[in-house]
Amino acid sequence: xxxxxxxxxxxxxxxxxxxxxxxxxxxxxxxxxxxxxxxxxxxxxxxxxxxxxxxxxxxxxxxxxxxxxxxxxxxxxxxxxxxxxxxxxxxxxxxxxxxxxxxxxxxxxxxxxxxxxxxxxxxxxxxxxxxxxxxxxxxxxxxxxxxxxxxxxxxxxxxxxxxxxxxxxxxxxxxxxxxxxxxxxxxxxxxxxxxxxxxxxxx
Amino acid sequence: xxxxxxxxxxxxxxxxxxxxxxxxxxxxxxxxxxxxxxxxxxxxxxxxxxxxxxxxxxxxxxxxxxxxxxxxxxxxxxxxxxxxxxxxxxxxxxxxxxxxxxxxxxxxxx
Numbered sequence: 001x002x003x004x005x006x007x008x009x010x011x012x013x014x015x016x017x018x019x020x021x022x023x024x025x026x027x028x029x030x031x032x033x034x035x036x037x038x039x040x041x042x043x044x045x046x047x048x049x050x051x052x053x054x055x056x057x058x059x060x061x062x063x064x065x066x067x068x069x070x071x072x073x074x075x076x077x078x079x080x081x082x083x084x085x086x087x088x089x090x091x092x093x094x095x096x097x098x099x100x101x102x103x104x105x106x107x108x109x110x111x112x113x114x115x116x117x118x119x120x121x122x123x124x125x126x127x128x129x130x131x132x133x134x135x136x137x138x139x140x141x142x143x144x145x146x147x148x149x150x151x152x153x154x155x156x157x158x159x160x161x162x163x164x165x166x167x168x169x170x171x172x173x174x175x176x177x178x179x180x181x182x183x184x185x186x187x188x189x190x191x192x193x194x195x196x197x198x199x200x201x202x203x
Numbered sequence: 204x205x206x207x208x209x210x211x212x213x214x215x216x217x218x219x220x221x222x223x224x225x226x227x228x229x230x231x232x233x234x235x236x237x238x239x240x241x242x243x244x245x246x247x248x249x250x251x252x253x254x255x256x257x258x259x260x261x262x263x264x265x266x267x268x269x270x271x272x273x274x275x276x277x278x279x280x281x282x283x284x285x286x287x288x289x290x291x292x293x294x295x296x297x298x299x300x301x302x303x304x305x306x307x308x309x310x311x312x313x
Contacts, residue, residue, distance in 0.1 A: 021279065028282045032289035039293040043300035068238050075230055078270055082223035090217055183270040187263050193234075194259035198241045199252060 020173045027177045041140040048136040055130035058137040059200035061121045067197040077106035078186040104155045114145045226269025233262040
């Protein structure tokens with residue numbers, strides 16, 4: 001990326017592919033800094049996981065089938081978002097909207113399952129205020145859930161943009177970045193079930 | 204289900220579909236293996252944890268390749284450099300935290 005490649009007005013940018021490439025790099029930089037935040041939350045959880053301070057341990061609250069269900073929902077939503085990207089590239093807005101809707105519903109199912117789990121834990125006296133281990137668990141998994149919720153909102157925004165503006169160059173470019181974000185969240189979840197849930201159930 | 208581009212709008216197949224399906228099936232296998240091992244307890248604890256970690260690392264690579272379309276020759280150099288840098292940072296932060304805190308724990312309470 002040289003200085004000459006940079007464009008200054010958004011209208012100019014819309015006409016040039018180079019500007020979109022630059023935005024993709026910028027979005028990667030955002031995702032990687034987000035990954036660094038998650039890495040710190042993972043490190044905090046690993047260090048704090050044993051500090052239960054007399055409260056129920058987070059590990060005693062985990063259900064393998066619940067975590068597996070959440071994993072399947074998120075993984076399938078990653079596939080349906082991939083199909084949405086293909087429909088976008090094939091210039092088929094209706095198919096794109098259908099896949100975005102399916103992705104949204106799968107993501108919503110994931111967030112609801114997570115809320116049910118959190119509610120059950122708090123009701124069982126294992127809320128985030130009970131111990132260091134529980135605080136670090138809720139912050140790590142909750143931050144991921146918050147990201148997925150923002151992704152859901154973003155999917156709704158993009159669905160209305162596709163409906164109102166059609167598949168213009170800026171809309172397609174935004175959809176591509178939403179795709180990066182959605183697939184990125186699934187990668188973080190792979191870390192969560194491998195570091196938090198599976199070793200937790202194993203104990 | 205073909206990768207060749209087609210101009211006819213009636214065809215249901217989408218170009219590039221195979222790539223996403225391959226990634227999905229690989230990710231599914233790499234998810235089922237660790238969950239099944241933990242559910243059945245067919246391996247000792249340490250071996251199970253090793254398989255869980257290995258499956259996670261491979262699955263993350265599968266996601267990067269098949270869903271995020273990363274490739275050494277296709278992805279811009281700046282992006283690859285940024286990813287490599289972030290990976291080193293993440294490795295140092297997680298590895299370093301565990302190393303220091305568990306060493307401290309052993310020295311103080313062992």
